[in-house]
Amino acid sequence: MVRVMHSPVNFSQFPDQGGHFGRYGGRFVAETLMEALHELNEAWRDCRHDPDFLAELDADLARYVGRPSPLYHAERWSRRFGGAQIYLKREDLNHTGAHKINNTVGQGLLAKRMGKTRLIAETGAGQHGVASATVAARLGMKCVVYMGAEDIQRQAINVYRMRLLGAEVEPVTSGSRTLKDALNEALRDWVANVDDTFYMIGTVAGPHPYPLMVREFQAVIGRETREQMLAEHGCLPDALVACVGGGSNAIGLFHPFLNDSEVAIYGVEAAGFGLDTGRHAATLCAGRPGVLHGNRTYLLNDDNGQIIETHSVSAGLDYPGVGPEHAWLKDIGRAQYVAVTDAEALRAFHDLTRIEGIIPALESSHALAYAAQLAPTMRSDQRIVVNLSGRGDKDIYTVAALDGIQL
């Protein structure tokens, strides 16, 4: 029997017209971008409930991306903890190897409808860049991906993948030369080329409507999980766990469950070398509210409001901001945000690989590491769903280097 307790907040009513989740979100951009955001919002509003658009999207998700992704019971790994049963939502099995493609397929269709001919994107680890370049290749559009010069060094394989797919990878040398600077540069490009260019933001951050739009494209993860759990077990999971950088895989899993208050929700941030070292990327755990990249949200910034550099072993979590909906969910207490260190994530990476034969992305390994802490505190008839947001092939050089192995 399904027991559904409705919470006092109706989560499907957020954000408001201006893109606000409580005090977070909104549109904090220069006037030069406001009209472009308005145009995007109108186009998105028209497509969002259009049966033709949704049918095309569903067909692409099924035949191009490979959805639905399986919900896999990691039985051997669960047994280790003697507690809750852990299920993995296998976003790593998607085309291009991560959840990012759910969003780029959707935004690509929207760009096509809007008559845009050029796609731009920012990328950190390169997963969103690859997913954008993939969609651009398929749609026959030009694609420019902005990537921090530091990240280009760290992620050579993804850079080459993007170039193979026909994208231009533009190194960003300003600021800290990482993801946040790539985002700045993509915004600058968009301001100068609004007429023919569509900006594909890869996470649930940025000015409205991006946090809403990306959430809707990623919510397929949570909708499938819900159906799969109900079909197999006749009940909802007891807990959801996902890693949070910008937070798109997490909100994708969480959102369809927000109104089910009996489902506990955990977002896992990157504690890097440890929260007390100051070298981490745990925005919600250790930051405070501010405004960056078009939205009000939690940020890692100094006493003067300057954004500070972050650290995580996982490039995809190495970002000083976070999606505004997560900021709000934290404040109202609907989701708990925790952090695990590089070392804990690496342990989970190795364990899952050896015990289940699945090499997880370092980002997803953070979620796995927290699930490993959570499971023993729960009963063996309870269930945790972890979003396995990507596969770890891209990370093998990083892991090998940390283990002192040269490939």
Place this chain on the structure above:
Amino acid sequence: MNRMTRRFQELRRTGRKALIPYIAAGDPHPDQTVPMLHTLVQAGADIIELGVPFSDPMADGPIIQKACERALAQGMSLRRVLELVRAFRRSDMETPLVLMGYLNPIESMGYDAFVADASEAGVDGVLTVDLPPEEAPELAERLIAADIDPIFLLAPTSSIERVRRAAELARGYLYYVSLKGVTGSAALNVAEVTEKLAMIRTCTDLPLGVGFGIKDPLTAAAIAQVADAVVIGSALVSRMAEWADDPERMRREVGAWLSAIRQAMSVASGERAVL
């Protein structure tokens, strides 16, 4: 009547167009900012936009980005910018100063603390690049209550509804961004600017400033014929960077260069004091 209103009234009387140079506070060195402000005034600046350096200046081109990075590397912050304003006010009580920057340093300080401190220091206007009118009322109301002008940007893509919205909240002047792009971009189409300014004038009586893409006496003179104020940023900042190692020389070169622009504008707009 505040300093800004007084300044625009004087300008109107003589038919003079406002020259508004922009420099990033603390670039190339915090010690040189106040002397440079005085140089700008001597060279004919009517109002000055003082950039508040931010780690992520997303609407700025490479020249101003680098200026911000240099200033931040010297420990510049919003609080220190306000100290520089205070120091400037010790010898100049006439020239309006506008702080131009991004919202996060202000959020971080807190709106009330910032407005109180800015007012006490002698700030006349605040232009927050990433704060469009929709999100601005909270800050704008506090600024207006302290008699500080909230300045807003308008763009080639701004619809008449958006112009009206900005005009409602704005005080001092409206700043029209003359091209699609970031600060320091190249091309400037005077005919397009003229047309857009005519549309904006149907919505407001506020003075209209034009910036982005103005880089020499020729472009400044052309804009002076159609706008009330001409803003010069990147071209000035890059000139300062050229002479950063020699502060005396920097002030001399920048002063001479800005005077030439002032002269060209005054001739072009038929300023009575000059004729």
